[in-house]
Amino acid sequence: xxxxxxxxxxxxxxxxxxxxxxxxxxxxxxxxxxxxxxxxxxxxxxxxxxxxxxxxxxxxxxxxxxxxxxxxxxxxxxxxxxxxxxxxxxxxxxxxxxxxxxxxxxxxxxxxxxxxxxxxxxxxxxxxxxxxxxxxxxxxxxxxxxxxxxxxxxxxxxxxxxxxxxxxxxxxxxxxxxxxxxxxxxxxxxxxxxxxxxxxxxxxxxxxxxxxxxxxxxxxxxxxxxxxxxxxxxxxxxxxxxxxxxxxxxxxxxxxxxxxxxxxxxxxxxxxxxxxxxxxxxxxxxxxxxxxxxxxxxxxxxxxxxxxxxxxxxxxxxxxxxxxxxxxxxxxxxxxxx
Numbered sequence: 408x409x410x411x412x413x414x415x416x417x418x419x420x421x422x423x424x425x426x427x428x429x430x431x432x433x434x435x436x437x438x439x440x441x442x443x444x445x446x447x448x449x450x451x452x453x454x455x456x457x458x459x460x461x462x463x464x465x466x467x468x469x470x471x472x473x474x475x476x477x478x479x480x481x482x483x484x485x486x487x488x489x490x491x492x493x494x495x496x497x498x499x500x501x502x503x504x505x506x507x508x509x510x511x512x513x514x515x516x517x518x519x520x521x522x523x524x525x526x527x528x529x530x531x532x533x534x535x536x537x538x539x540x541x542x543x544x545x546x547x548x549x550x551x552x553x554x555x556x557x558x559x560x561x562x563x564x565x566x567x568x569x570x571x572x573x574x575x576x577x578x579x580x581x582x583x584x585x586x587x588x589x590x591x592x593x594x595x596x597x598x599x600x601x602x603x604x605x606x607x608x609x610x611x612x613x614x615x616x617x618x619x620x621x622x623x624x625x626x627x628x629x630x631x632x633x634x635x636x637x638x639x640x641x642x643x644x645x646x647x648x649x650x651x652x653x654x655x656x657x658x659x660x661x662x663x664x665x666x667x668x669x670x671x672x673x674x675x676x677x678x679x680x681x682x683x684x685x686x687x688x689x690x691x692x693x694x695x696x697x698x699x700x701x702x703x704x705x706x707x708x709x710x711x712x713x714x715x716x717x718x719x720x721x722x723x724x725x726x727x728x729x730x731x732x733x734x735x736x737x738x739x740x741x742x743x744x745x
Contacts, residue, residue: 419458424449474529478537478538481509484661490706492707497715501715506528544564553566567717574607587742593621594628595627599633638663639668643672655681658686659687664695678740684699
């Protein structure tokens with residue numbers, strides 16, 4: 408009978424990583440800064456040996472902070488208000504406080520965690536493109552509870568995702584422009600690079616064109632960045648270039664606001680000269696002149712559901728791998744409907 412192989416110890420990890428036991432302990436507990444290359448050697452040794460820090464895990468499990476962390480690129484856009492409202496309300500209902508960290512400023516786009524993490528939260532809600540994939544993989548391998556919003560987990564990480572039906576929503580609004588208003592030359596403003604919502608919305612846009620026998624024209628696509636000012640500049644340049652379109656599908660309502668402003672400044676009448684539609688249905692959309700036809704995104708519900716799934720993970724209950732929430736076409740005046 409073969410004797411059971413002894414489980415690796417913290418001493419084994421220290422020898423493999425060529426560091427002291429104290430250094431391994433600091434990496435595990437994250438209570439003292441450790442040089443990045445040293446920390447990486449220790450984590451690699453832990454993975455290679457299959458070391459399970461049981462005492463550390465018990466300490467971490469019992470040291471609840473009753474706090475959730477929310478990581479966003481920024482919070483200036485109107486889109487984030489209902490998201491924050493949903494997350495805060497559901498967190499309070501579940502008995503958790505909420506800490507918020509933004510990873511973008513006018514001077515930097517670090518995409519890394521600064522103040523939030525294992526030491527001061529029980530779990531994290533992470534908005535798309537806010538944190539580097541390597542950090543998501545590291546936290547996932549440690550078993551730290553997380554939920555991603557509008558982002559597929561990177562390879563090597565198992566993290567629940569909350570997102571919406573971007574493709575079908577985009578297809579519905581473009582179908583409406585084609586079928587009801589007979590638009591053929593429909594421009595599209597993409598969102599930021601690496602943004603999965605934008606990628607799915609473009610797929611819906613292309614699918615609607617294809618379904619009606621309209622060839623895709625790359626000259627009718629530009630990067631609006633989900634940003635009012637950026638979208639405004641794109642439209643101004645298109646007008647200078649003499650680009651002729653029947654309609655503009657802005658990637659989101661912020662971009663649509665910029666489109667309407669640029670067209671108004673140029674003396675263009677919406678929807679008489681061309682139609683404009685958006686996506687999200689943020690609160691300002693109904694008050695624009697003309698009121699904006701758009702796709703309603705369940706933004707607040709996304710926030711609430713993210714907390715529900717994260718709390719499941721914190722309590723070691725199985726969370727849903729992906730939650731896909733429906734979108735809805737909202738018809739107003741900017742497309743040409745009365």
